[in-house]
Amino acid sequence: MPMAKPGPDQIRALRAETPKTRARDFATQLGISEADLVAAHLGHGATAIEADPDRLIPWAGRLGDVMALTRNEHCVHERRGHYSDYRTGAFAAMVLDPEIDLRIFAKHWVHAFAVEEPGEDGPKRSLQVFDAAGDAVHKIWLKPESKGELFADLIANMRLPVQEPSLALAPRAVVEPARELAAGAPALRDAWDAMTDTHQFLGLVKEHKMNRLGAYRVAGAPYVRRLAPEAVTLVLQGAAEQKVPVMIFVGNPGCIQIHGGLIERIVPMGPWINVMDPRFNLHLRADRLAEVYLVWKPTRTGDVYSVEGFAPDGELILQIFGYRKNTPPEPWIALTAALPRLEEVTA
Incomplete structure (x- = not known):
């Protein structure tokens, strides 16, 4: 009981x-x-x-x-x-301050x-x-x-008119596991090739009866490449050492928070890998990275590459992109191309 x-x-x-x-x-x-x-x-x-x-x-x-x-x-x-430049929206609200960049899903x-x-x-x-x-x-x-x-x-x-110290809470939602459909891979790749904006991706995989992780598992190269888990630490260290600006997305069902720009001080502490900069901190349990992918998406303004890490239950932990505003893509592409592939490590 x-x-x-x-x-x-x-x-x-x-x-x-x-x-x-x-x-x-x-x-x-x-x-x-x-x-x-x-x-x-x-x-x-x-x-x-x-x-x-x-x-x-x-x-x-x-x-x-x-x-x-x-x-x-x-x-x-x-x-x-x-918290400047707040924009409400039916699906998502946004904060678009140069430093605080949020996507807010109000129902949560x-x-x-x-x-x-x-x-x-x-x-x-x-x-x-x-x-x-x-x-x-x-x-x-x-x-x-x-x-x-x-x-x-x-x-x-x-202030709410009623201050209730005992909350009536709902059960925690279960993370959706990878939803993959191997037979749908050819159609998925055709639709992937036709993308013109990264924001089309979630609708695309849903249309093909998959989710993000499921699509990554079945798409194969050149769309995705499975990386060794340590690739996330290596890409953070490389971005700091080579002064390659990045965008780092971390979220939950109710909010996604984005850092855009350089990172400087990478500090490992036990299982944690940390970014410890004056205006930005990241604390990542690197030992929880069960699957890591280098993902390519075509857009009308050029190819986009991201490094994305998932937990054992399929939860998306974080995404790291190259910073695209007035920034050449080549340093980020070179940095990600050098990351260790899982097949290379296991071989």
Whole structure:
């Protein structure tokens, strides 16, 4: 018989005993969602606010220079910048700041909180958004340079009339495994050749009754080439050493966050490979990379190559592209062409 979920008082008491454990890890240890953990602190530093990005993101834009954080189970993407140039949309909303670049899928923005907690250098303030299962979708962390004096105004304008410390959560959605159809490979390749924009790809594979990973498994060269898992670390190191600008996409069902530009400082720490730059951090569990592919897509403006990593359950962990704005493609193409192929390593 499963253990009953601890109540808010018990969650706060247990949290007070281990305040330095990362919130996500603490929630997992306790058998609750991270949203449960935050909701237990309503009236104790947390306030439930509207989760609608059309309301929340413009308010975040008033806070000035902040840190945006989007993650999945295996990778964390942190980017400093401003929430400027917000564009709503029926399918996806966007933030198109030169530094904070987001694709937002509003149906997954279900629970949101404004959180203030004690820190070694003063109060730590954040906005935290969760999906229907209580998993983190996106977080916004205020920094010393942020306009912290506006945080109270945000809460006053976004606060929900009912502050409920016990959430009714839905079951977590299962990651779709690879959906591949070997017999459909010739038709898939013909459609692939006819692409003119990378955004056509997901519709294309769906039309052929596959998903991204399934299509990669059956397409074969020159469309995809299976890489050794260490290729992701090598491409990050190579981009930093050779000063090749990149675009790094990390996401979950509710948000995709993109870094565009150079990366500089690559720091391995145990199973983690990290980018530790002043305005951009990436934390990737390299040991979770079960399948890695070099993917080619034709577009009307030239060939596009990406390095894409998947978890054992088929979840897309991250994608790395060459940076295309006013940047020659040849250095990125050369860098990716030198990455170790899986068949070479196994041979």
